[in-house]
Amino acid sequence: MKAVLFEKIGSLKLGDVSRPDLETEKDALVRVTNTAICGTDLHILNGNIPVEENTILGHEAVGVVEKTGSDVKRVKIGDRVVLSCTVQCGQCTNCKKGLVALCKHGGIFGCGKQRGGFPGTQAEYIRVPFADMVLEPIPDDLTEEQVILVGDILSTGYMASENGSILPGDIVVIFGAGPVGLCTIATARLFGPSLIVSVDLLDYRLEAAKHLGADMIINSRKTDILEEIKRITDGRGADVTIEAVGSAETLNYCIESVRGGGNISIVGVFPPGMVEISMKKMLIRNIQIRMGLVNMVNMGRLMSRIKHRKLDLRPLMTHKMSLGEVRDAYRIFGSRSENVLKVVLHP
């Protein structure tokens, strides 16, 4: 079958590999119908996340179940499904505590041996381990386009909102309006804030932020952010600030602009080194910080929200291309050209 393969840093190709099959009775085989490109894929391509040559990339996908092991109960052949980006067993000590992101037999699709060695979704077929945990059936009345993000960045954005402990009436500032930031905006709305402020450097992303639910947008190239937030909040600071970039600069913005007693939620992916922050400023204002890898336990809850028309991520689907156009697809996504937000590939 055709699959997107990592060659070396900076280079990938569409190659031919053998079609996978079931390996345990808990596996399912899924025919991929649509798969997306994620920021993590770019980190792999750039060498920030090291993977082995010929690793099949990708971890965001929807498809149709082709075959199931005898222990698979929740899905059956022919079901349309969305895949969780992470693999989890549901039974190890971490899974039992609800920490499925830290599953002892799990990992992430398409991210190399250090992260479990599970081949990725940018291919015609994929073997899905622990299928009852990893696959979520798609309700009949929803399209693939509506739900493809449920398996990764929508769940991630939802976690970011949850970690902020947003209460009705709060003022929430979200730094970063990339795909994860936009999903955070869309889900933050569900918690009833008075005002969602989106901050980014790119105007087209801020436009998308508006469509997804931001009440106010700020281009940080053109405005003194801290002064502006002070103005909006009558000098108090925001109730919740969310970091969806992954840089020391925005993290310190989050610290400086949150009110005393407020919450900071971090969802941006930080580089490996040390980050300089001001503990003193946080201490004297009683701040709570939460962060982490997404626990893929809310797929059903999010699907229900989409079904009842309270959540619509379709504005993110700016580019639809075939698997054969994968190199162009990565180039567009990586260069943020053509006002790209998400690129979906169909095998």
Added chain:
Amino acid sequence: MKAVLFEKIGSLKLGDVSRPDLETEKDALVRVTNTAICGTDLHILNGNIPVEENTILGHEAVGVVEKTGSDVKRVKIGDRVVLSCTVQCGQCTNCKKGLVALCKHGGIFGCGKQRGGFPGTQAEYIRVPFADMVLEPIPDDLTEEQVILVGDILSTGYMASENGSILPGDIVVIFGAGPVGLCTIATARLFGPSLIVSVDLLDYRLEAAKHLGADMIINSRKTDILEEIKRITDGRGADVTIEAVGSAETLNYCIESVRGGGNISIVGVFPPGMVEISMKKMLIRNIQIRMGLVNMVNMGRLMSRIKHRKLDLRPLMTHKMSLGEVRDAYRIFGSRSENVLKVVLHP
């Protein structure tokens, strides 16, 4: 000054009483500009809540500060304010724990000596004890009509929603679409449920429920409620059920229609006697129940929500009358005629 006085069971009058003045340095004197009639006032009139003859009725009001004691800091002469229906000191052991509803020096305006003996708001002027705790300034850009319910039933509805611990994506069933039920619907929306179902016996109230945010309405005279909820939830039961009536029948509906692991919130005012419920049914399904008198600590938060156009209770204001028309006003409100929801009186 003119004031609405309780005469005897079934009878009230507009009488002349002496204008109040400050009694302590923490008091404020407020000129009442608008005051509403509440279900509790009917309970008083009907004798269910006993009060003394010539008690001034009423506990929902907005007005203008006329005079302040030297210890009053948060409001000043000329400020437009909304009154909390309850009086609280902020410093007793209960207030310090956040249980201001159980303040040791507090009570409710216009509800007689057993409830603190504070004269009511259906009058031209009112003395407000602990003014810094009881009064909330109205932002310049909001009208009195937008905020008059903040001081009682909107805060009560918000507590009912909070007590339900509603999560984004939940299915919520609210029994009762009277004024408190409608405020519960409007605030439940802030917590991001997938579906709000409103249940009542009167079609005009169900229509109002729709305007305030119910996604689905059910007239329980015409439909088998339990069957219908089973159908809507694919047999699982609702995530949250809220009792806003105050009867054993609706409470048992709440118990029967909530899912295992779900929450019941009770805000309806129950009569004094015993109520028969099925403990067994609750036990085997791990249910949490919460209830209580409203803690008036969210007025600012709700005001902010109204200001940012996320909450609009104006559809409830069906009747505006003068204080002189008080007898007609109580008759209309009590008989649920003329599609009444709330009656506002201006002195």
Added chain:
Amino acid sequence: MKAVLFEKIGSLKLGDVSRPDLETEKDALVRVTNTAICGTDLHILNGNIPVEENTILGHEAVGVVEKTGSDVKRVKIGDRVVLSCTVQCGQCTNCKKGLVALCKHGGIFGCGKQRGGFPGTQAEYIRVPFADMVLEPIPDDLTEEQVILVGDILSTGYMASENGSILPGDIVVIFGAGPVGLCTIATARLFGPSLIVSVDLLDYRLEAAKHLGADMIINSRKTDILEEIKRITDGRGADVTIEAVGSAETLNYCIESVRGGGNISIVGVFPPGMVEISMKKMLIRNIQIRMGLVNMVNMGRLMSRIKHRKLDLRPLMTHKMSLGEVRDAYRIFGSRSENVLKVVLHP
């Protein structure tokens, strides 16, 4: 093999049945070394919980793993293990939410077809479905006697304490000092209350309550409970009251003796009919009630507590008998004679 079989209401026998074997790759076969009698077994014997003739009874046990299916990962042949009283799959929608008590493929050992139809533990061998979820390995330095209650009533008592949301410094009143009540006392201590008050009718149980951590004991035959609690709490009421009996009378005691803003936790097993309670009294005091079947997710946490000598339930093990003496064992346990608390049977 030998097994305790239900004959008809009021009668059981030690019979011979065929030894079970693995049925799926997730099963384990366990040789039972010790198994206890629980109040639920008496309810079955008395006909309150209907089961089929020849049902093998029992759901509290420790043993040694004899055989495992190929999918069993957490335990291996020869391991000493404690069994969870409930069976849970870990992967259905309820399990994923942490509601393992409501598992769609689960039930309770030895409680008949309505509760899953899993044969009980009062036998020489038992087949354990979903072994990775149901079995917990026993640390080397702990004896079977120390951990046998972890699989049922210790977890249940812990849930009762958790549901009370006990905070350090609280005054907690626990009604009922039967085995579940005693486990509640022992675990309530872990949450740091100032004072645990145990209430019961039997002096020998109150003596045991003292050994397990009650700071004060009250025999409700000899004392006016409500007056006494008022006295202890300077008129305020208890912060937390826990019902571990299952009667309307003690439930209403819980309601009357809890303070405003306090919590009620219900763990007693109630009969099927209706129970009369005073909603009014609860409403005016802002009370939270929680209850439910035990979620068996804390076995590891409790085992760790025992290992570090913070929890010791051995005082409950008053009677040790052989499986052959089962009729005497049930008689003693059922009649509360010989100062019995728990009876352990060894096959």
Added chain:
Amino acid sequence: MKAVLFEKIGSLKLGDVSRPDLETEKDALVRVTNTAICGTDLHILNGNIPVEENTILGHEAVGVVEKTGSDVKRVKIGDRVVLSCTVQCGQCTNCKKGLVALCKHGGIFGCGKQRGGFPGTQAEYIRVPFADMVLEPIPDDLTEEQVILVGDILSTGYMASENGSILPGDIVVIFGAGPVGLCTIATARLFGPSLIVSVDLLDYRLEAAKHLGADMIINSRKTDILEEIKRITDGRGADVTIEAVGSAETLNYCIESVRGGGNISIVGVFPPGMVEISMKKMLIRNIQIRMGLVNMVNMGRLMSRIKHRKLDLRPLMTHKMSLGEVRDAYRIFGSRSENVLKVVLHP
């Protein structure tokens, strides 16, 4: 009257100042009977916290009420009281939210104009603003020695434990066994952990840690901390780590030694500059961090705990001296000589 006055960096004196009197009707005048020296006082003496010349130092004290304003309700002349180290009004927007540490009319006793300008407790008399909020009566059966720490470091240690969200059965590592670290150990016990590990550089402090409830002590000069914690936790990491030192090194220990999904609580006082931490390590393990100034709302709760003999801080009272010996007292406390933990001064 006599009072301890700040002269210049490195120098203080016992001087004569005029005796204070009531300034508002909410004030009380307290005759100080015992007052302690705190680490913060050393920071002032060393110039880290700048104060004005002749500032009266100190913020930990017990005493007797000599005079009260007409608005003071909770205490009366002759009452023995403990003082909250912070001043709070109870009525500003922050106080209403429970954030009394950020009171708009508040501050800290004896810490100079930037922190409210309230004269300190190391004197014969002190004026106490908002006396109903700041003073807590001492129960008759408790000595001053038992409760003097309730007003500052015991409340601080309790907050540190609360911020760690310790659950029964957890393994908790507390870095730092100075007075605040020791109070954290004593209060952490109230939450029922399996194991409390105390880490410090000084053996005599580790000995005190043992007396106050640490199950295990580690001298970080002699042991590789991270290896040791790995060993104790079977490689998983601690459930909760608490920073009670205020240095980048111990904060990074907290990050490295907490398990995935665990909590970090920070109570150590950090210097003003930037601190380098590893975000990456926290992100991939889903960690929560909480920190802050103490909210003085638990004095009653802690007093009750002491009364019921569940908390005893008397082992910290190593030195009792007269106010006249204040220079020696600061020298001993500052140099950590004579195995000093706390020094109490009596005027």
